[in-house]
Every structure is written in C-alpha cells, then in structure tokens.
Amino acid sequence: MLEILEYSFIQRALISGIAISTICSMVGCFLVMRRYALFGDGIAHVAFGGVAVGLFMGIIPFWSAFVVSILGSLGLQKMQNSKVSGEVAVAVTLVSGLSVGVILTSIAGGFTLDLFSFLFGSIILVSTNDMITILSISGVVALVIILLYRRLLFITFNAELARVSGIRVTLLNYLFAVLAAITVVVAMRLTGILLITALIVLPTLSASKFNRGFKGTMIISAAISSSSVISGIFISYLLDWAPSGTIVALLVLSMVGVYTSYMIMGRLFR
Amino acid sequence: MQLDTILSVNDLWVNYGTKIAVESVSYDVQEGDLVGVVGANGSGKSSMFKAILGLLPHRGTVSLFGRAFHRDLLRSVGYVPQKISFEPMFPATVFDVVAMALTRATLTPTDRRHGIVDSDMSNSEKVMKCLNIVRMWGLRHRRIGALSGGELQRVFIAQSLVRNPSLLIMDEPAVGLDVKSQKLFYSIMQEANSEYGITMIVSLHNMDVVKEYSNKVVCMNRTLAFHGKTSDFFADEKLLGLCTEYKLQDRPHPHEHSHEA
Numbered sequence: 001m002l003e004i005l006e007y008s009f010i011q012r013a014l015i016s017g018i019a020i021s022t023i024c025s026m027v028g029c030f031l032v033m034r035r036y037a038l039f040g041d042g043i044a045h046v047a048f049g050g051v052a053v054g055l056f057m058g059i060i061p062f063w064s065a066f067v068v069s070i071l072g073s074l075g076l077q078k079m080q081n082s083k084v085s086g087e088v089a090v091a092v093t094l095v096s097g098l099s100v101g102v103i104l105t106s107i108a109g110g111f112t113l114d115l116f117s118f119l120f121g122s123i124i125l126v127s128t129n130d131m132i133t134i135l136s137i138s139g140v141v142a143l144v145i146i147l148l149y150r151r152l153l154f155i156t157f158n159a160e161l162a163r164v165s166g167i168r169v170t171l172l173n174y175l176f177a178v179l180a181a182i183t184v185v186v187a188m189r190l191t192g193i194l195l196i197t198a199l200i201v202l203p204t205l206s207a208s209k210f211n212r213g214f215k216g217t218m219i220i221s222a223a224i225s226s227s228s229v230i231s232g233i234f235i236s237y238l239l240d241w242a243p244s245g246t247i248v249a250l251l252v253l254s255m256v257g258v259y260t261s262y263m264i265m266g267r268l269f270r
Numbered sequence: 271m272q273l274d275t276i277l278s279v280n281d282l283w284v285n286y287g288t289k290i291a292v293e294s295v296s297y298d299v300q301e302g303d304l305v306g307v308v309g310a311n312g313s314g315k316s317s318m319f320k321a322i323l324g325l326l327p328h329r330g331t332v333s334l335f336g337r338a339f340h341r342d343l344l345r346s347v348g349y350v351p352q353k354i355s356f357e358p359m360f361p362a363t364v365f366d367v368v369a370m371a372l373t374r375a376t377l378t379p380t381d382r383r384h385g386i387v388d389s390d391m392s393n394s395e396k397v398m399k400c401l402n403i404v405r406m407w408g409l410r411h412r413r414i415g416a417l418s419g420g421e422l423q424r425v426f427i428a429q430s431l432v433r434n435p436s437l438l439i440m441d442e443p444a445v446g447l448d449v450k451s452q453k454l455f456y457s458i459m460q461e462a463n464s465e466y467g468i469t470m471i472v473s474l475h476n477m478d479v480v481k482e483y484s485n486k487v488v489c490m491n492r493t494l495a496f497h498g499k500t501s502d503f504f505a506d507e508k509l510l511g512l513c514t515e516y517k518l519q520d521r522p523h524p525h526e527h528s529h530e531a
Contacts, residue, residue, distance in 0.1 A: 033357045150373040157370060158356050161426075164323050165371055165433060166345040208361050211413060217361040 004237055012131045013123045013233050013243070019138040020190045021199060021225035025207075026145050027183045028200035029218045030176065032208075033156050035086065039076070039177075040200040042090035043184040044193040046072030046097030050185075051118045051193075052104035061114060062133075066185050072097060073181035077174050121192035121244035123233065130189065137186050141179050152176060153214055190229070191244040199225060202251040206258040224254050274301045275336060276437050276469045277322065282330035284317045290492065291317040292328070297488055297497040299437075299471060304463045306484030306500065307473040313490040315473040316352060319441050323349055335436065348430025348438040348468075350423065352445065358415040365410040368397045368428045385434045386466045400428040404458055420451030427458065431468075438462065440472045444479075452476075456483060477510070 004010050031039050050068030054061035072093055079089035105115065117125065126134070145152065154162040155169050155176075163169040187196050207221035232247030239246075277299040284292035292314040299305055307315050321328035324339060334343040362370070372393050386403065387396040401407040404424035409417070417425065423443055430438055440459075444452045460483055462468045471488075474480050480487060480500065487503040489496035496502075496509050503509060 033360050035357055150370055153362075154370045154373065157360060157362065157367065158354055160325065160351065161349065161354065161371075161429070163325065164344055164347065164349040166342060167373065168341075208359055211361065213363060213366055214361050 004234070009124060009126075010233065010237065012126045012128065014230060016126045016131050016134045017123055017190055017229035017233060017247075018226045019135050020187050021203075021229045022222045023138045023141045023145075023183050024187050024199040025203050025221035025225050026142060026218055027180050028204045029207075029214065029221060030152055030156050031180065032201055032204040033214075036090075037201045038087065038090045038197065039180055040184050040187075041197045042076060042093040042097075043069050043073055043181050044188070044196040045094040045101075046181075047185050047188060048118070048193050049097035049100035049104070051115060051188075052101040052108070055112065055114055056104040056108050061118060062185070062188075065118070065188065066182070068097075069181040069185050070178050073177040074174060077177040081170060081173070117192075118188055119192050119194055120242060121188065121190050121195070123190045123243050124236075126189060134186055134189065137182060141183055141186075144175070144179060148172065148175075149215075191248060195244050195248045198248040198251050202248075202255050203228075206251075206255045209258050209262045225251065228254060275299070276301050276303070276334070277471070278331075278333040278336075279318075279322065280331045280333075282318065282321055282328055282332065284314065284321045284326055284328045286317075292321065292490075293493045294330075295490070295494045296330075297494060299469060299486070301436075301469055302463070302467060303469050303471075303486050304460070304484045305471045305486045305488055306480035307471060307488045307490060308475075308477070308480055309473075309490030309495075314492050315490050316441050318490065319349075319439055319471075319473070323347070323439065345433065346436045348427075348433060348435035350426045350430055350438070350440040350443050352441040352443075354422070354426055356414070360414060362414050363410065364401065364406055364412050364414060364417070364425050365397055367414050367425055368400060368432050369393060371429045371432050372396065386431050386462070386468075387434050396432050397428075400432045401425075403431065403461065404428045405454065418451075420447045420455065423447065423451075423455060424458065427462075431462065431466075435468060437469045437471070440470070442473050442475065445475070452479075459483065477504075 028040075031037055047065040047069045050065030051061040053059070053068060054064030057064070076089050076093045079092065080086060151162070151167050151172055154165065154167060155172060159169050184196055187199055191199055203221040203225040204217065206224050207217045210216065210220050212220060228250040229247050232250050233243055235241065235250075236243040236246040275298050279298075280296050282292055282295040283290070295314075295318060307318075309315050317326060320326040322332050323344065324341065332339040335346065337343060387399055391399070398407060401410055404427050406421065406424050406428060409421065414422075414425070427440075427443070444455050447455060456479060459470065459472065463470050472484070474484075481504055484500050486498065487496060487500050488494065489503065489509065496506075
C-alpha cells in the first residue's frame, strides 16, 4: 500500500493537503470562537464568483478568486463593523458572490471541467508550481497568525475589552478577514468551494473537547485535520472515491467519535 | 499636597439617535480617588463610561492623565464592563484569560509611581500576583466557561490589573453576585485602591457600599446631579432621593406593578 507514496502526484497532494489543513485549523479556531463559523462558506461562494470571473476573462482562476475573495472579506468585515449581524453579512456576501458566478458561467456557456475542480476540489491534480504557491501562502498566513497570536486571541475572546486595552481591533479584524479569505482560496484546491466549511469548523469542534487551551485546541485541530487529509487521500486512491468527499467524511467521523467518547467518559466518571 | 488629575470630563454628551443619554456632564477625578458613580437604571452611567473609553461617539472632551484622549492612553486604563459576553466553549483557562492581556500593544508605560506588577517580572509572575490578589490562583486551571458570576468578575479584574493600570473603571461589577461574593469583591476593590494606588471609578447601586468605600461620589441623572465628597452627598437627603429614585414611575417596565409614593 505504501508504494503509492512513490507517486509524485500523491506526494504533492499530501504536502499541500497538510499545509492547507494546518492553516484552516489555525484560522478556524478563531472563526469558530468568534461565532463566525460560516465566514468561510460566505467567502468560498465569493471565490466561486472570482473563479467564474477568471474563466470568463481568461485569467488564471486561482488569482482572480484570490483578489475577489479578499475584496469580499473586506466588505464582509465592513458590514460587521456597521453592526450588521455576522450571519446576515455572510448571507449577503454568499448570494452576491454566487449570483456573479452563475451569471458569468451562463454567459460563458455553462460549467466546465475547470469550474468543477474548484467546486469539488482537485488536490490530486496539484502541480509542483501549485504546491509551491500553496506552501508559500500557507507559510505567510501561519507566520502572521503566530506573530499576532495574543492580540487576535484577546479580540476573539472579547473585542470590547481588547479595544479598551489599547489593541487596534478594527485594523486587526480587517487583517484577519484577509487572512481568512486567503486561506479559503488556498483550501479550494483541497475540498472545493462547497465543502470548505468542513475544514474550518469540524476539526476545531472536535479539538475543543480535549480541553487543552486555545493553542492546544489549534494544534489538536491541525493534527485531526491533517490525519483526515492523509487518510482521505489514501482511501480515495485505493477505492477510487473523490478525495474531497472522503476527507470531509473522515472529519465528520472524527467529530462524531470525539463527541461520543466525550459523552461516554462523562457518564463513566460522573 | 496637590494631586494629579487622572480624568477630566468636560461637557460630555451622548446621544442614541434623538434620545439623549448623557447631557453636559463635567467633573474631574484626582489620583487615588475611589469614586462611586450612582444613579438609577437608565441615568447614563454606562453610556458615560463607554464615552470616556472611546467606545461610544460623543460630544465634549475627555482628558486622561492630563492629556487629550488618545487610544494609546487606554494602556493605563483598566475596564470591567457590566456584562462580558464570550463563547462559552472558549478553550481558555483562568490563567490564559488573564495572560492574554499581556501583549506589547496593551502594556502600560513603566513610569508608574504605583503598581501592582513590576516591569522586571515575567508574564507568569504577573498573572500569578494578580490572580492571588483576586483570590483566584487556586482556580487558575479552571476553564473560563465553568466559572460562576462572582469568579468571572474577579478574573476580569485580574485581567485589568495585570496591565498595571493607573485608572480602573468598573460598571456595576457586583450586580448579580451573592452576598459573600460581593463582600469579597469590595474588599479586593479597596485593596487595589489603597494598597496599590489605583484610582477607581465604580458604578454602584448599594448606597451602604458607596458610603463605606468611596471618597467621592458622582451622581448621574442623565445630567450630573452631584459631584463631590461622599460625606456631602449623604448629608443631602433630597439629592440622595433624586439619584436613587430617578423618575422610576416614568420609565418603561417589563413587569406589571405600580410604584406608589
């Protein structure tokens, strides 16, 4: 079974998958604890609009999605600053991005293979250049989060207290929204637009049950996510399943397993 | 001895649309004061605090430590709001919550005359000292979502203290606490004021507590009804009545009963 590791496309998929799952866990911990779990979903749909813009205009879809998603995340954050509730802001952003995508897709003559790969992920098709881009962007996102960790943590816990303590909350919220948008665009290669929320939300929910502090939750979340990605790529190769669906199914199973164990342990040691 | 003016509020107005919450309020707070802010619900206490801290748009001027308000001056100010909302499953212990306030962006300048923590202490030592002051060191490993109301309030005071503030503003910090927790809370408040020289502005409902602990009183009635020594405030029964029973009959009530005179 291990001979599949000799295939360079599997190696690239594993390396890229681990990098993506790690930054999704880092960003996901902050989003879930801000009660903003669907932010990723909103931005992913804006990214769909960006992909359609790229395909329509003949630009590389990844980069058009990159720019459009960043603009979408800034708009989303601006709505939040204007006291629009998080779920309403996500809903507005989501349908706006999706409508642009659907219109441009219909003008371009319907769905293409490229568009399908963005909708459902294509980690197996990652080229060496793609892998280098994914690793570079993931590295920058992870580095910025590590450098601003305490400030982001304080804002996530309670933005008002952080603001009164002298932290530039508005500026950092915009910066974090951009980081989250970049993460979503990079993660499109792994699970696709439609399943991105799974990478952001599920590992954090599982990890939060381990009661190991915020940093610990982030690390456990990244470990659960990376294991699911590795196992998912192996299983999908062996059984000829879609990698994105397999990875997300494993994340769901991990969460069910953790929650069930937590319940049983709670009853045993009550 | 001439004491420094820590806070100066001049002609402060706060509006919510057409409704005026704070109307032309002016007063000074001197170094070492423990100011009890009193007034009925809706008299503008919380709005005034938020305006002072730059959290609400307002008219008028606020000076902190002799300088016109600037965000950086907040590094020397601690704040414990009336209610702190956070995600109940937030994965942080009591220790983590206090330590998260120790970022380079929040640290107080080191030229303080008084202080709870020394600048040469490690972050862990600072957190330990502040948790000891609020009697929460024993619960440092407890998950924040598992604490009672009184314990939470003490953690948030420790979180403010760990930044070594010169001024601590607390908005109805003892509301909802049981008698034992209230007593502990007030003794911590007094200790922080008298032993560590932290100037305090605290909104309080219990007049006995105001009388016992504060040296100055600010009485809000949307406008400033009184500002001065606590003894002068309690000497004026009419003023006392005005501030505590402020238009109670006129305010909207979610329950059905009458307020007979």
